[in-house]
Amino acid sequence: MSRAGDVPDRTLRYAIVGSGMMGREHIHALAAIPDCEVVAICDPDPESLEQGCRAVARSWDSNRGQHGGKSEIARFGKVHELVAAGGFDVAVVATPNYTHRSVVEPLLNAGVHLLIEKPLCTTVQDCKDLISLERRTAVSHKVVWVGLEYRYMAPTMRLLEHVSSGVLGRLHMLAIREHRFPFLPKVGDWNRFSNNTGGTLVEKCCHFFDLMRLVLRSEPSRVFASGAQDVNHLDETYDGRVPDILDNALVIVDFENGARASLDLCMFAEATKNEQEISVVGSLGKAEALVTEGLVRLGLRANGWFQCDEDHVGHGAVPSSVLEHGAHHGSSWRQHLAMQHAIRSGTTATVSTQDGLMSVAMGEAAHRSISLGRAVRMSEVLSS
Ligand SMILES: NC(=O)c1ccc[n+]([C@@H]2O[C@H](COP(=O)([O-])OP(=O)(O)OC[C@H]3O[C@@H](n4cnc5c(N)ncnc54)[C@H](O)[C@@H]3O)[C@@H](O)[C@H]2O)c1
Structure with a gap:
C-alpha cells in the first residue's frame, strides 16, 4: 500500500469501506472523475459487497467504457x-456511524488518505480519540477529510460566495430550515436507534452545525434546543424495541462573535418544495438559498424594501450520471x-477532523439541552 507521504500524479486507487447506500x-x-479507480471494496454484508462491485462495473462502463483498465475488484x-x-491510496469510510471509530483506526495507522x-463519530470523546490518533500517525501530505458535503451543494456555495464578498456587512443571524422525509431504511436498520447514530442532531444535523461555523466564521458558545420523536417510526419494532430517534427539533446557537443561528428540523415534512432553506442576514442585507x-x-437594504436579485x-x-445516482445534487462529486x-x-483537508468534532459537539450539546431543559455551554460538552 502506498502511504500518503508521496503526492501522487498518477491514477488514485480507492478502497470503499461500507458499500451501502452512501458507499x-x-x-x-468517483466514476465521473478522471484519473481515479475503485480497486477494493470492504463490507461484511455479502449483498452490499455484491451491489458495490456491480456499481463499480456499471458506473465505469457507462462513464468510461471500462473499469479503469481493471477487471477484478478486491473484496474484503x-x-x-x-x-x-x-494496494490503495485513499479509503472512503461509509459504514454505520457507530463503527466509524473502529473502522478508521486501522486506516489511520496504515497512513492512507x-x-x-x-x-466523524457518534460521541465527542470518540472524535477526540480519533484526532489524537490522527496526530500520532501524522504523515506529511496525508489528507483526512470529513464528509460534511452540504458545503458543496451549488446553491449553498453561491450563498457562501455572497457571505465572503462582504456585501452583507457584519453577519448577525443565520437560519437553517430542513423540512424533509423520514430517515430511510438502512442495512440492518442501524439508524433506528440513537446509540448507533449519535442521535438525530448529531447524525443528520452535523451538516447544519458545520454550515453555521463556516458561514459565521466563529465558534459556538451556547446551545438551547427543544425536540422530540412525535410522528416517525413509532409503529416499528426491532427485536421488541421501538426506535428512539428524534424527528423534529428547534435549536438556537449563540456564537462567540455575537451572531446567533437557528435550526428548524422536521422529518415528516416532505410535502414541500425545498429540503433546505438557508438565510443569512447582516447589517447591510440578506442572502438566502432554497436548496x-x-x-x-441577494437583497441589499440600500436598494429598498422587498427588493432582491434572484x-x-x-x-x-x-x-448527469452523478445526478441520477446521488440525492445530494452533485455535492459528493464536488x-x-x-479532496x-x-x-x-x-x-491539508478543507473539511478537517476538527470540523468533524465541532459539528458532533454542537449536536451533542443540543441533545443534552433537550434532556436537561436548559441552555448548554459548549465548554460543558467539549471538556467532558
Ligand atoms: N454525506 C451524507 O449526507 C450522508 C448521507 C447518508 C449517509 N451518510 C453516512 O454514510 C454512512 C453510511 O450510511 P449508509 O446510508 O450508506 O448506510 P447503509 O446501511 O446503507 O450502508 C452501510 C454499509 O456499511 C456496511 N458495514 C457495516 N459495518 C461495517 C464494517 N465494520 N466494515 C465495512 N462495512 C461495514 C454495512 O454492511 C452496509 O452495507 C453513515 O455514516 C451515514 O451517516 C452520509
Missing part, C-alpha cells in the same frame, strides 16, 4: 484484511474533486 453514491461520483469482509492486503463519512429549487436571493443556480455543472485537489497539491 455506492461515492462510487458513482473486514477492514483489517483490506489494510493487510493494501481518508474520507470519513459524517458524523432543492436551486434558487439564491439567481437560478440549479445544481451546477454536474455529470467534495471528491476538492483530490488537496491530495495532488499536497495541502
Whole structure:
C-alpha cells in the first residue's frame, strides 16, 4: 500500500469501506472523475459487497467504457484484511456511524488518505480519540477529510460566495430550515436507534452545525434546543424495541462573535418544495438559498424594501450520471474533486477532523439541552 507521504500524479486507487447506500453514491461520483479507480471494496454484508462491485462495473462502463483498465475488484469482509492486503491510496469510510471509530483506526495507522463519512463519530470523546490518533500517525501530505458535503451543494456555495464578498456587512443571524422525509431504511436498520447514530442532531444535523461555523466564521458558545420523536417510526419494532430517534427539533446557537443561528428540523415534512432553506442576514442585507429549487436571493437594504436579485443556480455543472445516482445534487462529486485537489497539491483537508468534532459537539450539546431543559455551554460538552 502506498502511504500518503508521496503526492501522487498518477491514477488514485480507492478502497470503499461500507458499500451501502452512501458507499455506492461515492462510487458513482468517483466514476465521473478522471484519473481515479475503485480497486477494493470492504463490507461484511455479502449483498452490499455484491451491489458495490456491480456499481463499480456499471458506473465505469457507462462513464468510461471500462473499469479503469481493471477487471477484478478486491473484496474484503473486514477492514483489517483490506489494510493487510493494501494496494490503495485513499479509503472512503461509509459504514454505520457507530463503527466509524473502529473502522478508521486501522486506516489511520496504515497512513492512507481518508474520507470519513459524517458524523466523524457518534460521541465527542470518540472524535477526540480519533484526532489524537490522527496526530500520532501524522504523515506529511496525508489528507483526512470529513464528509460534511452540504458545503458543496451549488446553491449553498453561491450563498457562501455572497457571505465572503462582504456585501452583507457584519453577519448577525443565520437560519437553517430542513423540512424533509423520514430517515430511510438502512442495512440492518442501524439508524433506528440513537446509540448507533449519535442521535438525530448529531447524525443528520452535523451538516447544519458545520454550515453555521463556516458561514459565521466563529465558534459556538451556547446551545438551547427543544425536540422530540412525535410522528416517525413509532409503529416499528426491532427485536421488541421501538426506535428512539428524534424527528423534529428547534435549536438556537449563540456564537462567540455575537451572531446567533437557528435550526428548524422536521422529518415528516416532505410535502414541500425545498429540503433546505438557508438565510443569512447582516447589517447591510440578506442572502438566502432554497436548496432543492436551486434558487439564491441577494437583497441589499440600500436598494429598498422587498427588493432582491434572484439567481437560478440549479445544481451546477454536474455529470448527469452523478445526478441520477446521488440525492445530494452533485455535492459528493464536488467534495471528491476538492479532496483530490488537496491530495495532488499536497495541502491539508478543507473539511478537517476538527470540523468533524465541532459539528458532533454542537449536536451533542443540543441533545443534552433537550434532556436537561436548559441552555448548554459548549465548554460543558467539549471538556467532558
Ligand atoms: N454525506 C451524507 O449526507 C450522508 C448521507 C447518508 C449517509 N451518510 C453516512 O454514510 C454512512 C453510511 O450510511 P449508509 O446510508 O450508506 O448506510 P447503509 O446501511 O446503507 O450502508 C452501510 C454499509 O456499511 C456496511 N458495514 C457495516 N459495518 C461495517 C464494517 N465494520 N466494515 C465495512 N462495512 C461495514 C454495512 O454492511 C452496509 O452495507 C453513515 O455514516 C451515514 O451517516 C452520509
